[in-house]
Amino acid sequence: SQQGEEDPQALSIQEGENATMNCSYKTSINNLQWYRQNSGRGLVHLILIRSNEREKHSGRLRVTLDTSKKSSSLLITASRAADTASYFCATMNSGYSTLTFGKGTMLLVSP
Amino acid sequence: EAGVTQSPTHLIKTRGQQVTLRCSPISGHTSVYWYQQALGLGLQFLLWYDEGEERNRENFPPRFSGRQFPNYSSELNVNALELEDSALYLCASSPRLAGGADTQYFGPGTRLTVL
Numbered sequence: 234s235q236q237g238e239e240d241p242q243a244l245s246i247q248e249g250e251n252a253t254m255n256c257s258y259k260t261s262i263n264n265l266q267w268y269r270q271n272s273g274r275g276l277v278h279l280i281l282i283r284s285n286e287r288e289k290h291s292g293r294l295r296v297t298l299d300t301s302k303k304s305s306s307l308l309i310t311a312s313r314a315a316d317t318a319s320y321f322c323a324t325m326n327s328g329y330s331t332l333t334f335g336k337g338t339m340l341l342v343s344p
Numbered sequence: 345e346a347g348v349t350q351s352p353t354h355l356i357k358t359r360g361q362q363v364t365l366r367c368s369p370i371s372g373h374t375s376v377y378w379y380q381q382a383l384g385l386g387l388q389f390l391l392w393y394d395e396g397e398e399r400n401r402e403n404f405p406p407r408f409s410g411r412q413f414p415n416y417s418s419e420l421n422v423n424a425l426e427l428e429d430s431a432l433y434l435c436a437s438s439p440r441l442a443g444g445a446d447t448q449y450f451g452p453g454t455r456l457t458v459l
Contacts, residue, residue: 264446273432275348276387276450321387325446331377331400332448336386 239322243339252309254338256322257302263327265298267307270319270337279307279320312342346371348437348451356457357425365420365454369437375399376418377438377448378410382431393418394440422456430458 240255256265264283268276282289282298282305289296295308309316319339323332349368357363369376378390392400393412407423416437422429432455436448 266447268450273381273453273455275434275452276436278447278449281446323387331389331392333389334379334387336384 239320239335239338241338242336243341245341245343246312248312248314248342248344250312250342252312252316252340252342254307254320254322254340256305256307256335258305258322258324258333258335259303260324260326262300262324264325265296265305266323266325266332267294267296267305268321268323268334270321272318276321309340312340314342314344316340317342348435348449350433350435350451350454352454353452354455354457356459358459359425359427361425362421362423363425363456365422365433365435365456366417367420367435367437367451368417369435370449372439373437373449374416374440375438376412376416377436378418378420379434379436380404380431381434381453382428385431387434391420425458427458430456432456 238257262284264281266281267279270276280291280296282296293310298305319337321334321337323334351366375394377392379387381387389402391410396412410420412418432453434453436450438448
């Protein structure tokens with residue numbers, strides 16, 4: 234069953250622009266994570282934000298979490314062609330160790 | 345450090361056959377997770393093994409099963425294959441921490457096509 238829902242489904246931007254992806258979820262969570270997937274291959278973990286955190290940074294990535302709205306956003310600044318991939322949010326519920334993924338946002342960054 | 349490995353990379357089977365997919369976790373990781381990524385359906389959690397025991401499974405039919413070996417590697421078995429089983433099967437591993445694991449590290453996946 235899907236927990237997170239990403240928005241938009243697809244995003245096309247130019248190199249150097251910022252990309253923002255949103256994720257909404259339904260139940261209370263322990264943490265929320267963002268993953269990247271290139272060309273239908275394995276997922277790469279990008280960043281984890283815990284339920285008691287509101288914002289987190291990692292390089293060009295900025296993640297926010299609003300537990301009152303059950304939503305998160307991933308901002309990629311100064312995007313590069315190499316950022317072209319699908320991005321998934323995944324939630325880990327309290328008391329569980331399994332992740333529930335959304336359907337992802339396909340990001341295309343054109344040179 | 346070697347990452348999560350999966351074999352085979354690609355597999356083509358016919359309806360009704362059985363398939364076994366294999367996963368080796370990162371050294372030191374005791375938890376292994378299996379996910380199915382079918383076209384248009386996103387990633388669906390299948391099974392979680394830790395310390396050789398099945399810890400959790402999603403609502404998939406019993407023809408999806410698996411096991412974890414003493415060296416923490418894992419197999420996913422799918423019997424009586426159906427066309428809709430065509431998907432990318434991803435394995436992930438994590439260290440077993442008190443209160444549950446956080447980050448999962450994914451393998452490259454096995455692409456299964458059922459004809």
